[in-house]
Amino acid sequence: MAVLEKGSPHRASRSLSEWLHDERVRSVLYQAIVAIVVIAVARYLFINTSENLQARGMSAGFDFLSTGAGFSIAWSVLPYTAGDSYFHVYLVGIGNTLMVAFVAIICTTLLGFLVGIMRLSKNWLIAQVASWYVEILRNTPLLLQILFWFLAVFSLLPRPNKSLSLLDLFYLNNRGLYIPAPVPGDGFNITLIAVLVAVGATYAQAVWARKRHFDTGQRFPAFWTGLGILFGLPLLVFLVTGAPLTFDYPALKGFNFLGGASVPPAFCALLLALVIYHSAYMAEAVRAGIMSVSHGQTEAAYSLGLRPGMTLRLVIIPQAMRAVVPPMISNWMNVVKNSSLAIAIGYPDLVAVYMQTSLNQSGHAIEIVAMVMLFYMSVSLSISMALNYYNKIVQLKER
Amino acid sequence: MAELTHTDAVFTPKPSQPPPPNTVGVVGWLRKNLFGGPFDSVMTIIGAGLLAYFAYGLFQYTIVNAVWEADSYRECLDVTQGAGACWAGVDKWMNNYLYGRYPDAEQWRVNLGGIILAVWLAPFWFEKVTQKIAVGVSAVLTYPFLAGALFLGGDNGLFMQAMSSVALTLFAAVWLNVAACYSGRRSLGAVLVQVTGFAGKDDRLYKWVYLAAFAVGFVVAFIFQSTWNLAPVQTTNWGGLFLTLVISGIGISTALPSGVILALGRRSKMPVIRVFCTAFIELFRSVPLITILFMAVTMMPLFLPVTLNPDKLVLVIVAVCIFAAAYMAEIVRGGLQAINTGQYEAARAVGLNYWKMMTLIVMPQALKLMIPNIVGNFIGLLKDTTLVSIIGLYDILLMVRASGQDPKWLGMHTEPMLFAAFVFFVICFAMSKYSQHLERTIGGGYGRR
Numbered sequence: 053m054a055v056l057e058k059g060s061p062h063r064a065s066r067s068l069s070e071w072l073h074d075e076r077v078r079s080v081l082y083q084a085i086v087a088i089v090v091i092a093v094a095r096y097l098f099i100n101t102s103e104n105l106q107a108r109g110m111s112a113g114f115d116f117l118s119t120g121a122g123f124s125i126a127w128s129v130l131p132y133t134a135g136d137s138y139f140h141v142y143l144v145g146i147g148n149t150l151m152v153a154f155v156a157i158i159c160t161t162l163l164g165f166l167v168g169i170m171r172l173s174k175n176w177l178i179a180q181v182a183s184w185y186v187e188i189l190r191n192t193p194l195l196l197q198i199l200f201w202f203l204a205v206f207s208l209l210p211r212p213n214k215s216l217s218l219l220d221l222f223y224l225n226n227r228g229l230y231i232p233a234p235v236p237g238d239g240f241n242i243t244l245i246a247v248l249v250a251v252g253a254t255y256a257q258a259v260w261a262r263k264r265h266f267d268t269g270q271r272f273p274a275f276w277t278g279l280g281i282l283f284g285l286p287l288l289v290f291l292v293t294g295a296p297l298t299f300d301y302p303a304l305k306g307f308n309f310l311g312g313a314s315v316p317p318a319f320c321a322l323l324l325a326l327v328i329y330h331s332a333y334m335a336e337a338v339r340a341g342i343m344s345v346s347h348g349q350t351e352a353a354y355s356l357g358l359r360p361g362m363t364l365r366l367v368i369i370p371q372a373m374r375a376v377v378p379p380m381i382s383n384w385m386n387v388v389k390n391s392s393l394a395i396a397i398g399y400p401d402l403v404a405v406y407m408q409t410s411l412n413q414s415g416h417a418i419e420i421v422a423m424v425m426l427f428y429m430s431v432s433l434s435i436s437m438a439l440n441y442y443n444k445i446v447q448l449k450e451r
Numbered sequence: 452m453a454e455l456t457h458t459d460a461v462f463t464p465k466p467s468q469p470p471p472p473n474t475v476g477v478v479g480w481l482r483k484n485l486f487g488g489p490f491d492s493v494m495t496i497i498g499a500g501l502l503a504y505f506a507y508g509l510f511q512y513t514i515v516n517a518v519w520e521a522d523s524y525r526e527c528l529d530v531t532q533g534a535g536a537c538w539a540g541v542d543k544w545m546n547n548y549l550y551g552r553y554p555d556a557e558q559w560r561v562n563l564g565g566i567i568l569a570v571w572l573a574p575f576w577f578e579k580v581t582q583k584i585a586v587g588v589s590a591v592l593t594y595p596f597l598a599g600a601l602f603l604g605g606d607n608g609l610f611m612q613a614m615s616s617v618a619l620t621l622f623a624a625v626w627l628n629v630a631a632c633y634s635g636r637r638s639l640g641a642v643l644v645q646v647t648g649f650a651g652k653d654d655r656l657y658k659w660v661y662l663a664a665f666a667v668g669f670v671v672a673f674i675f676q677s678t679w680n681l682a683p684v685q686t687t688n689w690g691g692l693f694l695t696l697v698i699s700g701i702g703i704s705t706a707l708p709s710g711v712i713l714a715l716g717r718r719s720k721m722p723v724i725r726v727f728c729t730a731f732i733e734l735f736r737s738v739p740l741i742t743i744l745f746m747a748v749t750m751m752p753l754f755l756p757v758t759l760n761p762d763k764l765v766l767v768i769v770a771v772c773i774f775a776a777a778y779m780a781e782i783v784r785g786g787l788q789a790i791n792t793g794q795y796e797a798a799r800a801v802g803l804n805y806w807k808m809m810t811l812i813v814m815p816q817a818l819k820l821m822i823p824n825i826v827g828n829f830i831g832l833l834k835d836t837t838l839v840s841i842i843g844l845y846d847i848l849l850m851v852r853a854s855g856q857d858p859k860w861l862g863m864h865t866e867p868m869l870f871a872a873f874v875f876f877v878i879c880f881a882m883s884k885y886s887q888h889l890e891r892t893i894g895g896g897y898g899r900r
């Protein structure tokens with residue numbers, strides 16, 4: 053009746069080879085070997101590093117962060133003047149990276165949806181155009197596209213005194229893109245508060261409409277109401293408080309534009325290249341997502357008497373989103389990561405100002421590389437956490 | 452009732468009418484696919500207009516107004532006024548786009564290396580050839596040494612000599628095997644056994660036959676390659692498309708094996724191994740390639756002993772391999788997760804151990820399932836290789852930029868970039884089409900998932 057446990061019948065009398073063939077012993081052994089090798093390599097690298105640092109007369113540590121960086125940064129979202137600390141440079145770099153990535157993510161999502169739907173169009177020409185757009189963009193390197201937009205488009209724009217202009221409000225020339233800058237007056241804060249209130253109210257009414265729909269079966273036009281609240285309330289408050297917002301318009305003074313807000317050509321080129329390149333990937337995600345909803349779903353919805361618009365909104369899109377969102381979010385992550393190619397055209401993003409300029413000046417390679425990697429890792433970890441959360445919500449609830 | 456039963460009436464259907472003329476043929480196709488409704492028609496007209504405009508512009512720029520013969524960009528501009536491409540400059544720089552600063556007189560070595568690789572791998576596409584896996588493995592493991600010896604030239608030490616001799620021997624073996632297979636034999640091994648008269652003897656003696664044959668081949672190859680007298684070419688002179696293909700080729704060929712190991716490690720039951728693999732994968736997947744490259748060229752030299760003084764190209768290749776392995780690991784893991792647990796259990800039930808289960812049952816299915824992703828990853832790697840230009844390796848992209856800064860061709864940016872884009876597009880598009888073909892032929896072989 054003795055139940056023989058695998059590999060451990062008579063512990064005392066086993067030979068060495070028997071002992072080595074025990075799966076659990078082996079498992080421990082393998083892990084120990086791996087751990088020892090990793091630790092040995094780490095120790096080896098550490099010793100080398102400290103010797104190298106000593107030979108170069110450098111010290112490791114984050115003390116340099118508080119010392120002043122002697123260089124200037126061409127353009128930054130956060131205020132910066134030459135002589136601010138290296139830590140400030142780090143923050144400025146993060147600001148610039150997030151700025152371009154954020155705008156690119158919004159634009160690329162919109163463009164990607166458009167192209168993805170175009171690829172599924174019944175119109176042969178439109179579908180072909182969209183599919184070649186995707187093929188060409190996906191099969192050429194992003195860096196090449198960035199350089200193309202920068203060197204072959206934005207660098208060849210006219211000088212400021214011959215700028216391209218739109219409505220005399222927006223100007224585009226080889227120094228960058230100039231747009232009117234909003235200048236908030238007294239009491240503009242009230243409008244901002246109204247925006248927050250409107251967002252809350254929209255959410256509340258959406259929840260209420262959903263509950264009512266579930267309880268009574270009656271539909272409530274939550275989308276249009278929400279849109280009304282979202283834009284109407286702030287606008288109303290804005291007008292009631294006397295429209296406390298003026299614009300600072302760019303104007304040509306001498307050889308350059310003054311006033312307004314401006315972004316450098318490198319920003320425009322990078323943004324355009326990122327948006328166009330990733331929109332091709334986004335389009336593929338959208339197309340694959342919509343294709344993943346079987347035609348039977350459409351037929352079932354029609355047979356229940358839903359109109360085509362409602363079928364799309366209530367049956368197809370909710371199911372397609374389940375397949376679209378994960379690749380879409382990983383695409384967003386790629387946008388953030390690929391914005392680091394800014395360095396090739398001199399847009400001062402995190403990698404350019406911190407990993408290149410600051411590293412060359414201070415020489416603290418290990419600390420700086422670690423800090424930059426830390427930033428990208430925390431962005432990507434938070435994005436993948438959001439993704440996991442989303443997946444948990446939309447997972448098919450199977451009984 | 453009776454009259455009805457023996458009626459002569461036979462049902463003869465009228466011949467069906469032809470379909471309405473506007474639903475068949477060219478008109479029908481046009482109506483269905485381009486002019487299905489007012490909105491559709493408007494879209495078609497707008498789309499066709501835009502397409503014609505761009506196609507006409509591109510045609511004018513690249514062909515009609517282009518200049519094919521000139522000595523400087525200034526000359527081109529005088530002729531075209533900027534309305535046409537200056538292909539003369541691209542032509543003058545072509546050698547640099549392809550080979551970088553590799554000496555003209557030595558470029559045959561690069562070509563020869565490429566040809567050897569193509570010939571080595573060609574048996575993959577021969578139907579009768581057996582042991583295709585051996586062809587692939589031998590090429591991946593030993594070709595880099597042969598190519599390295601060929602491209603570098605000079606004296607690279609005994610190890611490189613030995614390894615390139617091994618490569619030459621295996622290369623010969625691959626093609627002798629092809630010859631054997633096409634002359635009706637089972638494989639090169641069978642022929643060797645027969646020729647030496649060991650046929651019918653103990654199977655265990657066969658491996659000594661193989662080994663002896665290999666040793667003979669090795670000695671011949673070693674003597675052959677020791678007669679080479681190749682001029683040394685520094686890696687700093689490597690460049691252009693050649694360098695791009697070297698870096699991405701090494702990255703691609705190491706990505707799959709290391710990705711498989713990392714993926715298995717991440718799914719392992721041993722916590723220490725799992726933690727290390729997961730940390731490695733997540734670390735290198737979550738940061739951009741450019742930061743890994745910077746790490747390689749700025750941080751790696753600090754990590755290594757001063758005496759080692761590694762080549763920049765080697766550091767970059769290591770960085771690219773790490774990056775590629777981390778991405779590939781996640782793809783392989785996706786494939787492993789898609790395999791039904793029943794497959795694992797069945798493999799265990801017939802008594803296979805872990806490695807046999809993985810190599811014979813699970814991996815073949817998982818990798819087949821993941822062919823589109825794997826090839827997609829290869830394409831991505833080839834494109835990402837252009838990032839090495841940022842840290843100053845003269846790959847095709849940096850050569851393109853350099854040609855626009857050449858005093859004679861100052862400002863020539865668009866034309867070389869169009870050329871480079873065309874090169875990348877052709878390679879990547881061919882790869883993606885081939886992967887679709889593979890997916891159709893071997894990917895869905897089992898029909899059931």
